[in-house]
Amino acid sequence: MMLHSQGNYGTVEYWDERYKKAKKNLFTEWYCGMRELRPLFDPLPRTASIIHIGAGNSQLGFQLYDFGFRSIINVDISPEVIANMQQSKMTLSRQGCEWRVADVTSMAEYGNGQFDISVDKGTLDALMCSAGSAAKVELMFHEISRVLKPDGGLAMFISFGNHMKRLNHLRFGWHVREQTIDKDGRPYHIYHCTRFPARAQRPPTAAECGGAAGADPRPPSPPRAAQGPEDAAAPRSPQEHAQEHAQLSADPCLAAANS
Numbered sequence: 001m002m003l004h005s006q007g008n009y010g011t012v013e014y015w016d017e018r019y020k021k022a023k024k025n026l027f028t029e030w031y032c033g034m035r036e037l038r039p040l041f042d043p044l045p046r047t048a049s050i051i052h053i054g055a056g057n058s059q060l061g062f063q064l065y066d067f068g069f070r071s072i073i074n075v076d077i078s079p080e081v082i083a084n085m086q087q088s089k090m091t092l093s094r095q096g097c098e099w100r101v102a103d104v105t106s107m108a109e110y111g112n113g114q115f116d117i118s119v120d121k122g123t124l125d126a127l128m129c130s131a132g133s134a135a136k137v138e139l140m141f142h143e144i145s146r147v148l149k150p151d152g153g154l155a156m157f158i159s160f161g162n163h164m165k166r167l168n169h170l171r172f173g174w175h176v177r178e179q180t181i182d183k184d185g186r187p188y189h190i191y192h193c194t195r196f197p198a199r200a201q202r203p204p205t206a207a208e209c210g211g212a213a214g215a216d217p218r219p220p221s222p223p224r225a226a227q228g229p230e231d232a233a234a235p236r237s238p239q240e241h242a243q244e245h246a247q248l249s250a251d252p253c254l255a256a257a258n259s
C-alpha cells in the first residue's frame with residue numbers, strides 16, 4: 001500500500017473516516033510486516049520500552065510483544081482506530097501492549113527520555129504528504145527526540161522515501177544509519193537514528209554506524225527525480241537536490257560507513 005497525494009494524511013478527520021470504513025478486527029499492514037522487519041528487532045534488548053508511532057491497525061505492536069518485548073505503547077492520532085485496537089482480542093491477551101490516542105507532533109502526555117525505542121512505519125511519510133508538512137515533520141522529530149532516552153535512544157523510521165527525500169530532515173543530533181529492505185521488488189528505507197549523549201561529540205565510528213545486523217553496506221544511491229504522486233512533499237529543483245547531496249556527504253555516519 002502506498003501513500004498518494006490526494007487526501008490530507010495529517011488530519012485526524014481523514015484517518016478517522018478511513019478507519020470507520022475499515023472492517024473491525026481487520027488489520028492493515030503498510031509497506032511490509034514483521035517477516036521483513038524481524039532482523040531489525042533481533043539485536044534489541046527485550047527489556048526496551050517502545051513507543052510505536054502512528055500504529056494504525058497494524059499488527060506490528062502485537063508481533064513485537066510476541067517477539068519478547070513487554071512494554072509497547074502504540075499511539076495514533078485517530079481515536080477510531082485506537083478504540084478498535086483496544087477492544088481487540090489480540091490486545092486483551094497481551095498485557096503491556098497498550099493503545100493510546102496521541103498526536104506525534106505534540107506528545108505532552110509522555111515525559112522526556114521515557115522510551116528506549118520509537119518505531120514508525122509510514123507516519124513520517126503521511127505527514128510529509130500532508131498540508132503544512134515541513135512544520136509537522138519538524139515537530140514530530142522534536143517530540144520523538146524528546147521522549148527518547150538521551151543516551152542511546154533509538155528512533156526507527158520505515159519509509160518509502162529514500163535518503164534524498166528524508167535524510168536532510170533527520171537532523172536532531174541523531175546519528176543516522178540507512179538500510180534498505182525489499183518487499184515484492186519495492187525498496188523500503190529504514191532510518192536508524194540514535195540519540196547520543198552530549199559528551200559524545202566525536203563522529204561515530206563505522207561500527208557504531210553500520211555494525212548492527214542487517215546493515216546495508218551499499219553507498220547511497222544517486223539522486224533520482226520525483227516519480228509519482230507519493231513524492232508530493234519531496235524537493236524537486238536541481239539546486240535542492242545538490243544541497244541535499246552536500247548535506248548527505250557531510251553526514252558523519254554515512255561518511256564513516258562508506259569509507
Ligand SMILES: C[S@@+](CC[C@H](N)C(=O)[O-])C[C@H]1O[C@@H](n2cnc3c(N)ncnc32)[C@H](O)[C@@H]1O
Pocket residue numbers: 009010011015028029030031053054055056057058075076077078081102103104105120121122123126127
Ligand atoms: C500510513 S499509515 C501507517 C499505519 C501503520 N503504521 C502501518 O504501518 O500499517 C499512517 C498512520 O499515521 C497516523 N497518523 C497520522 N498523523 C498522525 C499524527 N500526527 N500523530 C499520530 N499518528 C498519526 C494515521 O492515523 C495512520 O494510522
